[in-house]
């Protein structure tokens with residue numbers, strides 16, 4: 001698995017500077033815009049805190065989730081399709097499972113670096129009250145990304161036409177991105193939609209990040225969120241082991 | 251013990267109703283160069299992928315280095331070198347990085363691979379391109395790099411799927427020369443091709459494949475002796491006159507869409523007869539018989555249509 005990861009690190013060596021700049025610039029712009037402009041349009045507090053404080057951890061979770069989908073979805077489909085990275089790797093002693101594991105580790109690393117940049121920017125805006133908040137929120141955001149990544153990779157390796165990925169991105173990921181309690185409270189949604197959102201992974205990720213950032217986390221809910229996201233990651237890995245083998249050992 | 255033994259080997263892909271490989275048997279001995287010659291879709295690559303232990307046979311038996319590839323795939327792949335039909339090099343990485351990463355896949359250390367990659371680049375005549383991105387390499391250079399890559403683990407068997415397809419004559423000759431060297435160093439070569447001259451140049455023994463089956467097997471010389479005469483006279487006539495001409499001439503004649511092939515041990519003798527019976531071909535050429543003629547005889551089709 002580490003052997004398969006090193007390939008991605010070699011490639012990352014070429015591009016990491018650029019991706020880090022984007023990872024910092026993105027939250028910086030959003031938080032500036034909300035803090036200085038949009039936020040003042042929102043009357044009063046949301047769920048008991050000023051809008052910027054509410055928004056930042058939600059956006060953090062949403063970004064981790066979205067980045068994970070892009071890396072695991074488009075990244076995996078390209079590695080299997082046009083670039084044939086996987087086919088090269090499985091001609092060596094590496095197994096399809098290890099090839100998948102290596103790529104997922106890399107996705108996790110990228111999600112982690114993105115979340116780290118985001119939390120550092122949050123700290124600059126005075127939104128991180130202590131080191132322990134910094135660490136727990138960072139880990140929560142990373143988990144929010146990793147959880148769907150394996151499942152997305154397990155599916156993406158079977159996808160040969162790219163437009164399908166775009167469709168899923170537009171009609172599955174974007175709605176989740178917008179409505180999972182990331183930018184506004186889920187409680188503002190109609191009851192039926194609320195129930196659906198509670199069942200989806202990004203709400204768990206966003207609520208986990210926000211409750212840890214605001215210091216409102218309860219052991220029960222935290223455990224529930226972590227268990228949900230952890231189970232999703234495990235399920236993805238188990239399914240991925242099957243789909244990767246099926247696709248790569250034709 | 252043969253290095254590779256296949257018996258009734260089959261490959262059916264899920265969702266298709268025909269066999270890409272429909273029951274083939276062959277043996278490859280240590281140190282020989284063994285070829286699969288066949289047209290597009292014959293099942294060459296499907297066979298190669300089974301030999302490379304990344305594709306499970308659908309039927310029959312296959313033993314590689316005495317082991318079952320389905321059970322011992324991982325250990326076997328450590329002892330094989332694979333040159334796939336499409337290079338599948340990483341275009342974003344440099345020439346050297348492509349080798350290093352591949353070596354790491356085999357569990358070799360970074361230090362070891364730094365030394366090894368220099369050695370392999372020397373062998374592939376790419377030393378001056380080491381730091382260049384693969385994107386910028388020509389087709390021939392990429393092919394040589396793929397061969398260099400396949401050698402990182404000092405394989406006992408090297409599997410080459412159409413090693414020279416799409417290369418210009420000079421690039422092909424450089425590549426053949428490298429393959430000769432490997433063979434002299436004791437590496438067993440298994441290659442596929444649809445070039446007869448390549449099969450005649452490189453292969454000690456070969457099988458002719460068509461539609462998933464083996465049509466015949468032997469050394470290039472044996473196959474030519476068995477199926478065709480020593481020489482071939484090629485005649486071209488205006489369209490529509492070929493059939494008549496063939497009838498008039500008689501003897502061992504194959505009618506192709508664009509020309510007649512007359513098999514004979516002495517082509518000039520036939521050519522004399524052509525004029526004697528009053529035929530006026532547009533062109534006439536006497537040449538030695540090749541594997542192409544063998545293929546034509548065995549399948550009734552030309553290899554490169």
Ligand SMILES: Nc1ncnc2c1ncn2[C@@H]1O[C@H](COP(=O)(O)OP(=O)(O)OP(=O)(O)O)[C@@H](O)[C@H]1O
Nearest residue numbers: 250263266270288289290291292293294295296297
């Ligand atoms: N992954 C696959 N799924 C379904 N069918 C396949 C697959 N790979 C090959 N085939 C089919 O199997 C047959 C044999 O293909 P194969 O690639 O083995 O031929 P080949 O001799 O290598 O041809 P070429 O000279 O074009 O490379 C073809 O009809 C091809 O369409």
Ligand SMILES: [Mg+2]
Nearest residue numbers: 294295296335
């Ligand atoms: Mg092929």
